[in-house]
Amino acid sequence: MSRILKRFFSSTVTIKPTPSKTHHHQPIPSSNFPSGYLLTGIHAGVKKKPGLLDVGLILSTSSRPTSAAACFTKNAFKAAPVLVSEQVIASNAGRARALVVNSGCANAVTGKQGMEDAWAMVKETDKLLPPSSSGTPDGHETLVMSTGVIGQTLPISKILSAIRSQREGQASLGNDFAAWERAAKAFMTTDTFPKLRSRSFTIHGREYKLAGMDKGAGMIHPDMGPPSIGPMAAGAKGPLHATLLGCIMTDAAVSPASLQRALTYAVERSFNSISVDGDMSTNDTIIVLANGAAADAATPEIDDAKDKEAYEIFKKELTEFAIDLAKLVVRDGEGATKFVTVTVKGAPTYQDAHLIASRVSTSALVKTALYGEDANWGRILAATGSIPLSAPLHPDKVSVTFVPSDGTASLPVLVNGEPEKVDEVRAKEILSLEDFEVVVDLGGGDKAEVARYYTCDFSYEYVRINGDYRS
Amino acid sequence: MSRILKRFFSSTVTIKPTPSKTHHHQPIPSSNFPSGYLLTGIHAGVKKKPGLLDVGLILSTSSRPTSAAACFTKNAFKAAPVLVSEQVIASNAGRARALVVNSGCANAVTGKQGMEDAWAMVKETDKLLPPSSSGTPDGHETLVMSTGVIGQTLPISKILSAIRSQREGQASLGNDFAAWERAAKAFMTTDTFPKLRSRSFTIHGREYKLAGMDKGAGMIHPDMGPPSIGPMAAGAKGPLHATLLGCIMTDAAVSPASLQRALTYAVERSFNSISVDGDMSTNDTIIVLANGAAADAATPEIDDAKDKEAYEIFKKELTEFAIDLAKLVVRDGEGATKFVTVTVKGAPTYQDAHLIASRVSTSALVKTALYGEDANWGRILAATGSIPLSAPLHPDKVSVTFVPSDGTASLPVLVNGEPEKVDEVRAKEILSLEDFEVVVDLGGGDKAEVARYYTCDFSYEYVRINGDYRS
CATH class of the missing domain: 3.10.20.340 (ArgJ beta chain, C-terminal domain)
Incomplete structure (x- = not known):
């Protein structure tokens, strides 16, 4: 049929079914996860359907200081959780021990209320952490992420009571596959499967683990850079361009500055190299935590200024792992058949x-x-x-x-x-x-x-x- | 229905019919067209369907010199007709008297053969022109445009014999509505209606006409700049971003440099400000001819260095007219309902x-x-x-x-x-x-x-x- 004729030919078309992607989610032996983390996912009620997990918690319980690095969306309309996480990292010089995430509402373009709600999530999650020897200046050690519709405020009391439940005898925190899977499910919006992967690597004869999760299916064309404030700040300049959320946890010990450098490199080649629809979100965030739980007390933090070889191994492993996670998002792209x-x-x-x-x-x-x-x-x-x-x-x-x-x-x-x-x-x-x-x-x-x-x-x-x- | 469920729901959807756009094509009284032009459209056989016009000719027959200005795609893969038109304008210091266009094949990414074919179209059309008093250095006074599929060579002998027919007793060249309409139809690819408009304006008490046509429905997100070679060249630098072809004829007298300046301004606010699908073509071209046929011999060419007021009126009229033409392309955008x-x-x-x-x-x-x-x-x-x-x-x-x-x-x-x-x-x-x-x-x-x-x-x-x- 000619193209011109086609344009007037009103009819029905059969939508080719999007191939099922659920086989990309497979059980992972619990021994493959990094040590020193506790995770869970909870149904708080942000998503209306009963049982759908919508609040995720990830806590580091390592006795060593936990380093945190992040890359955030360069969108001018950064959502409240992005701004708050930037502040937490900046004020703690790259140390943070926890992450709280909600799906179902992006807490973006929500003004003052949005900032208050994001801070409330941080403070409530802080209370779940064991006392820390390292201490942080302002006491906040939690990073926060949100994903969902823009311009609506969070049902904050539901979220806070879900977090609180973990201190009140309803704790479901754990470090086995089921716990990691719950956390991964709490990230999901239009995703058709939870996106969870693990990987191990060896530095100086010692084995470390990486595990992580991400989410995203639409509004995916991230362009993320390091925090724009604080000691890790860099000129957030770049080319143009879901919400894409992801977090990667390792039990290696890495200095905050080197962790940020390695993450910035990895993100450019992974999450900043995927596109579903070319649209950049206000909430894109990738966070990496390194808690040193698999390193003994005598092993120094990996730092590129001190041990280039160890740093390069870590950077390469982190980059390859980030690419694996990033590909899962495209695989699950909205309507994608290829x-x-x-x-x-x-x-x-x-x-x-x-x-x-x-x-x-x-x-x-x-x-x-x-x-x-x-x-x-x-x-x-x-x-x-x-x-x-x-x-x-x-x-x-x-x-x-x-x-x-x-x-x-x-x-x-x-x-x-x-x-x-x-x-x-x-x-x-x-x-x-x-x-x-x-x-x-x-x-x-x-x-x-x-x-x-x-x-x-x-x-x-x-x-x-x-x-x-x-x- | 939830978004997640929807993703697995294989079925048929009813395609909302694209509203008919044909009412945007209306007869124009022949007196509303600029004087000193002859036009036609011919079925050469580039388009397979019998009777579909696919070669258009526009000739200036004014006794005064005709100025020509153009904006071309900034795409790195400029099609052969773009490269050839750039050369004609450059070698003639902004003078040209004819335009030949074919639809059905873009003559893009066609190597040496493509360049030879484009030049052959120019030379064959040159022969239709009456002798000129002004003369041009290399004798070529025709600009050329092509639109259609990329990577296929032109059925050049069909096109040349169509052009030649105008010298061999089958001439259909004219200056009435039917002639302008034939030319406009020869531009069409997936367009659902020919895009033709006219406008008049007054400078120093004298009335001039503008008339023009364009085409485009897909691969529309032009970013065009002045020629990259010759005296009208400018740094073709700009932001990122079908085939869009358009030409505007006026019977005002305008100097080549001022015509180019006015066109560059007008294109930025019209054709460079439309998008159907965000894709920039290898062939985008807008050409304006000013033949002075409505100015008497004593009226100097409009030039912004000599008569700013006249230039500003012309620039404003050209810009508004270009916006009208550009809007027609979006109106007819592939699948567009809005x-x-x-x-x-x-x-x-x-x-x-x-x-x-x-x-x-x-x-x-x-x-x-x-x-x-x-x-x-x-x-x-x-x-x-x-x-x-x-x-x-x-x-x-x-x-x-x-x-x-x-x-x-x-x-x-x-x-x-x-x-x-x-x-x-x-x-x-x-x-x-x-x-x-x-x-x-x-x-x-x-x-x-x-x-x-x-x-x-x-x-x-x-x-x-x-x-x-x-x-």
Whole structure:
């Protein structure tokens, strides 16, 4: 049917069902979690449906000081929990021992009341912590996160009594799989499965654990930077761009400054390299806690100024783990039927490569073509060329290749600026896979670092989900 | 139904029919067109369907020199017709007398063959021109445009014989409504109606006419600048961001440099301020011709260095006319059911306001909410805050208002950073209109220039049209 005719053809369309993603949630042996943490998830009633967990708690019980680092949304309308967490980290020079999260309401654009509510969550959670030898100047040791609808205030008394329940004989805090899973469920909004992973690594012969969780399915195109106030502050400058929330806990001992540096690096290559819909939230936050519970008293905190080798191992492990967690968000993207990796190589700089990967990953035309399983490389190219770079792009050096995830042969569609005669049957084979990769090579050689973005397709289901979000 | 449940609910949805837009095409009295032009549209066979016009010709027959100015896409993959038109304008110091356009094939990413084809179109059209007293250095006086699929070469012999037909007794060139309409139809791709308008204005007691046409429905988010080579070149630097093609003809006499300056100003506020899908094309081009046919021999060319007043009148008329033409493209946006004006005021600079208006206009979450007729101002705010500005934005000064097009009362939803208690029934009333305006006031006072962007909603129909474009 011609395109013009189609535009007048009013009818029904069958929505391709979003493939079930629940197999991405699997039990993890309790021994794989880092030691020195207690977690739970509670139904406080922010979400109306009985039993849905909506308040999560994560406490460090380590006898060593716990370092905390974070990356926050660069959105000008930072939600109250973002502002409060920034203050807690700043006033404690990178020390914090607890995290409280609620889902169902973002506590964003809620004025003074919002700030009071976020602080109340911090203070109530502080009371759950065992006394600390290290002490902090203002006594607040809890970071806070919220996710949900913007512009509504929290049902704060419900949330506070849920937190309080953990001191009043109804404690469900634990460190086994069930406890971690409850916490992960408390993060969920439109997520279809809880996103929980663990990993272990070895430094100087000692084994440490990383475990973490995140959430997000829509309003996902984070661009997060380190805190904008306090000793960890950095110029929060960057390119343009859900709520994406995530936290990562380790039982390694890491100095606050090195933890922040490692997290900033990891976030750029993970959470700042994913897109569902190109929209940046007011609440995006990634927090990492390092409590040293698996290090003996004599093991110093990992610090890049003192032991570069140990730091580099930690940074690499944290980055790979963050990428694993970040991919889960795209996998569960609203309406997504595809998981597509956009790889850009041979660009003048990593930032250039990252910008192009971001633009291709957010192009509505590219994403609808992915949904339609159409190897429309012209749209990929148009998106690639629409970004001003630090040095001119040479169209006659650019190549585009589709790489299937099943190990079969790649399909070049453009080689050094010249279109290939594309085998459309083969193209369809690759694009009908759930996972594949699009490689854009700008031809600048292999010196430049490769940027990878993780994105999904744009479907009828996306329009349905977001055409009546609040109903 | 809960959002999570919805994600698994595979079914059919009824696609709201895109409202018919054909009433936006109306006859124009032939006396309203500028004098000294001949136009036509021909079926050459680029489009397969018999009778569909796909080659357009516009010739200036004025005895005075014709000035030509243009703004071209900033995409790194500029199509062959863009590169060739840039060269013609550069080598002729802003003089050109003809325009040839084809639809159905973009002649983009077509290598050497593409350049040869574009030049062949220029040369064949040059032969249609009457001898010129002014003469040009290389003899080429034709600009060229193409639109359609990327990566395919033109059926060039069909196109050349169509052009040649105008010299061989089959000439359909004319200056009446039917001729202008034929030319406008030759621009169309997924457009549902030809986009043709005229306007008159007076300078120093003399009446001049403007008439023009444009096309575009998808891959629309132009960012065009003046030619990158030749005397009219300017640093083509700008923010990020179909094929949009347009041409405007006037019978006023304007110097080439002033014509370019006026066009660059007008394009920023018109064609560079529209978005259908946020995707920038490799072919976007706007051309203006000024042939002086309505000025007597003694009337000098309008030039801002010599007669500022006349120049300012011309610039204002050109800008308003360009906005009228640009709006038609959004009105006909692929799958669009809404025409929404996004106005940003009180920003530190016009560029800041323009960037925010652009971001709000391209947000997938905002556009699906518009489709859903949902006053989800939280998404508007999140998009507003996601752009780094030249000065910090003050969240507590920001207001958001929905303004209906039917003259009834506006609906403030956020005032000085505080959410209003929104009358949802009234909100639905406004959002169910086909036309309305979203005003984002950053609270920086009325000194800053107001930026306006014109956008549409994101519908099931958009996904359908673009999910299988090439089929």
